[in-house]
Amino acid sequence: MPLTPMRQILDEAAKAGYGVGAYNVNNMEQIQAIMAAAKETQSPVIIQASHGALKYSNMVYLKHLMQAAVEENPEIPVAMHLDHGPDIKTVKEAIALGFSSVMIDGSIDYAVKDASGAHPPRSFEDNARVTKEVVDYAHARGVTVEGELGTLGGIEDDTQATAVHLTDPDQCQEFVQKTGVDALAIAIGTSHGAYKFKEEPKLAMDLVTEIHKRVPNVRLVMHGSSSVPQELVDEVNKYGGKLEKTMGVPVKAIQEAVKRGISKINVDTDGRLVVTAAIRKVFQEKPKEFDPRKYLGPSRDALAKLIAERMKAFGTAGHAKDYRAMSLDDMKAFYAGKK
Ligand SMILES: [Zn+2]
Numbered sequence: 402m403p404l405t406p407m408r409q410i411l412d413e414a415a416k417a418g419y420g421v422g423a424y425n426v427n428n429m430e431q432i433q434a435i436m437a438a439a440k441e442t443q444s445p446v447i448i449q450a451s452h453g454a455l456k457y458s459n460m461v462y463l464k465h466l467m468q469a470a471v472e473e474n475p476e477i478p479v480a481m482h483l484d485h486g487p488d489i490k491t492v493k494e495a496i497a498l499g500f501s502s503v504m505i506d507g508s509i510d511y512a513v514k515d516a517s518g519a520h521p522p523r524s525f526e527d528n529a530r531v532t533k534e535v536v537d538y539a540h541a542r543g544v545t546v547e548g549e550l551g552t553l554g555g556i557e558d559d560t561q562a563t564a565v566h567l568t569d570p571d572q573c574q575e576f577v578q579k580t581g582v583d584a585l586a587i588a589i590g591t592s593h594g595a596y597k598f599k600e601e602p603k604l605a606m607d608l609v610t611e612i613h614k615r616v617p618n619v620r621l622v623m624h625g626s627s628s629v630p631q632e633l634v635d636e637v638n639k640y641g642g643k644l645e646k647t648m649g650v651p652v653k654a655i656q657e658a659v660k661r662g663i664s665k666i667n668v669d670t671d672g673r674l675v676v677t678a679a680i681r682k683v684f685q686e687k688p689k690e691f692d693p694r695k696y697l698g699p700s701r702d703a704l705a706k707l708i709a710e711r712m713k714a715f716g717t718a719g720h721a722k723d724y725r726a727m728s729l730d731d732m733k734a735f736y737a738g739k740k
Contacts (some may be wrong), residue, residue, distance in 0.1 A: 408502070409727045411665055412472070415620060423484070423668070438712055440477060444720060450463055477721050479499045480501045504586070509521065528550070529580055536582060544732070550587060553570030583619065589604050601648060609661040619662065624667045626650050628650055633678060636674075640684070679702075688724035
């Protein structure tokens, strides 16, 4: 049972006017939770792994976990996506593993770090050049490519940038023409990680509308879009955690962004919080427990519940059977025909 090209999942979403969440995975319980939520709500789904996740899972484990996810749920379109690919080498590794989509984050230079561990931004020309190289390699194999223009704040798996730059709509058309990307991550004021904002964020919603108008055939992506609900932070702290007060992107703001042209929504932090809360709860309430299944099991259930809620909120629920999934070979022919 093959993976579905992410491009198809996002094109179908854009056509029907809903958003698709991309959920990060590092281990078996997370992938099981994501698939349980997709099955329960009948949602197409994007599973994504960062460079850090590839290292953590020793790649081959991740490969077989994603194959299991597809084999177990043949009726659900599933894309496997590389999140924040730092260079073409990592992109090639992900494609060799069978990923149906990759991100090349050419917006910052992952090879260079300043004293605080942050990466400097790349010039527009350099970004376009590395992205184009990845597009040529990936499209020849039917694999979807997401690029990034502008830089986000915050930190998530080594993605920290030295400065935040909102995406300039004037550059979008040229970037898309130069690179041929399928999807574009845009910076509209969201931020990676748990500590996003001190108060409710003001996102540049008009930018979404404007960029969607300029590049209507490219699927727009919102990174750093966890909502960091107060009750989740409270739950972690109630069972011995020490998280500071923080705010994320409200689900309402994401729904507004989807209406204006966002198709893919990256959610990682909320999943981390819900898993941590569930495990802490067992440890606090049952200090004699030492069977990992007794705390990983509840954390898996809690994550599935959270993701099912997001799938409903983003409008993805009920769309799993809307279309017949394409293969990477179909996409290869599609890209060859565009040239
Ligand atoms: Zn990101």
